Each structure stands twice: as structure tokens, then as C-alpha cells.
Amino acid sequence: MSQSKRRVTKLKLLANFFENIDIISIYIKTDIIHNLFQENKALDYSKLELFHLQYTDSLIELLTKIKRQKESDMLAVINEIDVNNRYVVNFEERRVDSFETDRKMYSGIFSQHLANLYKDLTEERFTIDWNNVLYFNKKYATEFYREADEELLKSGPLPSYHYQDYEIERKLLGRLNIQNFKVRFVCGYLIGRNEYELFKIFQSDDHFIFNVEEKKMYLIDEQLEKLDISENQSNQTTIINQLKKKNEYLEQTMNEKKRTLPAEVESVLKDYLRNLENMDIMSKIFDFNEETNILRAMLNLNLNN
Structure with missing residues (x-):
């Protein structure tokens, strides 16, 4: 269960990073499944491990690779923002105010x-x-x-x-x-x-x-x-105002790009979410009618509420 909890935590961090509705929904449903096993000691934990191996691990690996690429791109933007801010601070310290x-x-x-x-x-x-x-x-x-x-x-x-x-x-x-x-x-x-x-x-x-x-x-x-x-x-003031506006633009676009995923990844996420919501697949994973009914009820929660 501790390994399952670590996976759920990783998925939560990824959901917080991307701020993508499908990833958030997947995290919530994965957490529900984890909690179902945690609260029902009679369930076979190997089934939970199988679920993570078939679903969660692949998703975490995919999202982690995308996150690393985006962080690399974001680092370049952050460095540019930092250079711009240093220029602004240095000039404002020596600006002619008279x-x-x-x-x-x-x-x-x-x-x-x-x-x-x-x-x-x-x-x-x-x-x-x-x-x-x-x-x-x-x-x-x-x-x-x-x-x-x-x-x-x-x-x-x-x-x-x-x-x-x-x-x-x-x-x-x-x-x-x-x-x-x-x-x-x-x-x-x-x-x-x-x-x-x-x-x-x-x-x-x-x-x-x-x-x-x-x-x-x-x-x-x-x-x-x-x-x-x-x-x-001051022409330096004009440059500073331009740099401040550019930094605002860079920060805005950086956050937008962070949330934007390739179309093929968006498609995979939607398929993944549909699989989680597919009760036939869930039945094969759990092999327990009673527990499956419980899970079905939990997965049918209105997440928008």
C-alpha cells in the first residue's frame, strides 16, 4: 500500500503541475481506487499492484517525460525573465531622478x-x-x-x-x-x-x-x-517598461504552454480516463462482484460537484 500511495502522490504532483482537467480526473479516480483497497483489508493487494502496473506506471512515465521537457523549456524562459529583472533593478538603482x-x-x-x-x-x-x-x-x-x-x-x-x-x-x-x-x-x-x-x-x-x-x-x-x-x-525607462511588459507576457505564455499537451497525448489521456470509467475492465481487475459494485458507485461520483 505504501508503494501505491507513492504512485498516487506522484500522480497528484503531476496533476498539480499540468493543471489539466483529464489528469486531475485520472488522479482523483486513481486515489479512489487506492483508498478502496486501503479501507477494505479483505481485498487482494496484488490486484491493486496489477492495476498500477497496467495503468498508473505507464501514465506517470509518460507525464514525467513531458514534464521534464516542459521544465527545460520553462528554465530558458525563467532565465530570460531573471536577466530582464536584473537589468531593471540595476538601472532603477542608478536612474537619474532629477x-x-x-x-x-x-x-x-x-x-x-x-x-x-x-x-x-x-x-x-x-x-x-x-x-x-x-x-x-x-x-x-x-x-x-x-x-x-x-x-x-x-x-x-x-x-x-x-x-x-x-x-x-x-x-x-x-x-x-x-x-x-x-x-x-x-x-x-x-x-x-x-x-x-x-x-x-x-x-x-x-x-x-x-x-x-x-x-x-x-x-x-x-x-x-x-x-x-x-x-x-528616459529612453532607459522606455526599455525598462518594455522589459516589464515582456516579462509579463513570458510568464503568461509559460503558464499556458505548461498546461498545453500534444494532441496525441490529449487523446491518450481521454482513452485512459474512459478505461478507468469502464466497469467491465474494472470487473476484470478486481474479480469481486461486491467490491466492483462499490467501486462502480465511487467512480460514478459527479466530480464536477
Whole structure:
């Protein structure tokens, strides 16, 4: 009986692994047969051993082989999930969390820079340091600035003021003056090595581009609706979100594949279950009318209830 119990336990573990209704039903019926012999000492245990040899052992061997193959496939998926999780954890530990705060501070710094530029132009002097505003793209462009159609960001020759090596469109400077040079950094673009920054003038619908590479600032209007002007997101964050979604997908498909059996195995299981439910076969196994009637009653239990 102890050997029979070990077989039933193995079958239960396999049923729990596959979560297949037919395997679960087979386990329940096999456990009923085991309990019938356990509770009726007058029954011949050799009949139970014969039953296991003819049915249970072959089924356990088949399902164990399939389980090993699935575990091997699952291990590869689990390893991929683990690698993805390690990347996510490592990045989140070193992620730059200051971008949003710095973006707001940069808007104020750039506003003051423009006010100083205007003052220098009116007084015909050159005192400002461009590094006061160039620090931002150097720190964040690679990770946060997005790609775009560069033609939408460029501008042809425009009437401009020249300050050191930089140019600022005359119309832009006039509109900045009206709003006291208050601007908000909207987002940045990175095309190859060329960096562009989009600003919005306070209390207006006016936007302008700071072309870092060409050292120019100019208004942008019609092209704006064709650009993505949402707040910049870390490209590493995008990758992390993709990895998390991929892991969710891998875990879902892994569980689905674990439960999926080849069609021929499904067919064998259904035949196996029908044999267990076939009272003629059970009669030959037990050879006792009284016990067979008991077993018939037990096997006819409504398992759905």
C-alpha cells in the first residue's frame, strides 16, 4: 500500500503541475481506487499492484517525460525573465531622478539668460556665459531627448541679432521682451549628434527652437503640429517598461504552454480516463462482484460537484 500511495502522490504532483482537467480526473479516480483497497483489508493487494502496473506506471512515465521537457523549456524562459529583472533593478538603482526638477530649474535659468542677452545687446556688450545653459543638454540629451524629423526643426535664413557666435531671430527677441523673457523648456530632440531644444514663451502660444549645434534661436509655428512635444522620458525607462511588459507576457505564455499537451497525448489521456470509467475492465481487475459494485458507485461520483 505504501508503494501505491507513492504512485498516487506522484500522480497528484503531476496533476498539480499540468493543471489539466483529464489528469486531475485520472488522479482523483486513481486515489479512489487506492483508498478502496486501503479501507477494505479483505481485498487482494496484488490486484491493486496489477492495476498500477497496467495503468498508473505507464501514465506517470509518460507525464514525467513531458514534464521534464516542459521544465527545460520553462528554465530558458525563467532565465530570460531573471536577466530582464536584473537589468531593471540595476538601472532603477542608478536612474537619474532629477530630470523633472532640473527641467523646471532650467526654464528659469534660460529665462534669465535671455534677459541678460537682451540687456547686453541693448548696451552693446558681451558678458554672458553660454555654459550657464549648455550644461542641460550635455547632462540629459543622450538619455532623454527624442528623435524627430530634423527638417521640421531647422530654419532658413532669418533677420537675426548676432551675439558672440550665436544668432537670435529679431521677431523672437521682440516677443520675448513683451513677456519679460519668461520661457518654459518643453522638450529636447537628438538627431545624430545635433541637439535641439523646444521652448514655449510664457502666456502665449509662441514656441521657439534653440538649435544647439548651429547656435541659433528662432520661432517655430507650422511645423509644431507635426512634432511630438510631450515631456521627454528616459529612453532607459522606455526599455525598462518594455522589459516589464515582456516579462509579463513570458510568464503568461509559460503558464499556458505548461498546461498545453500534444494532441496525441490529449487523446491518450481521454482513452485512459474512459478505461478507468469502464466497469467491465474494472470487473476484470478486481474479480469481486461486491467490491466492483462499490467501486462502480465511487467512480460514478459527479466530480464536477
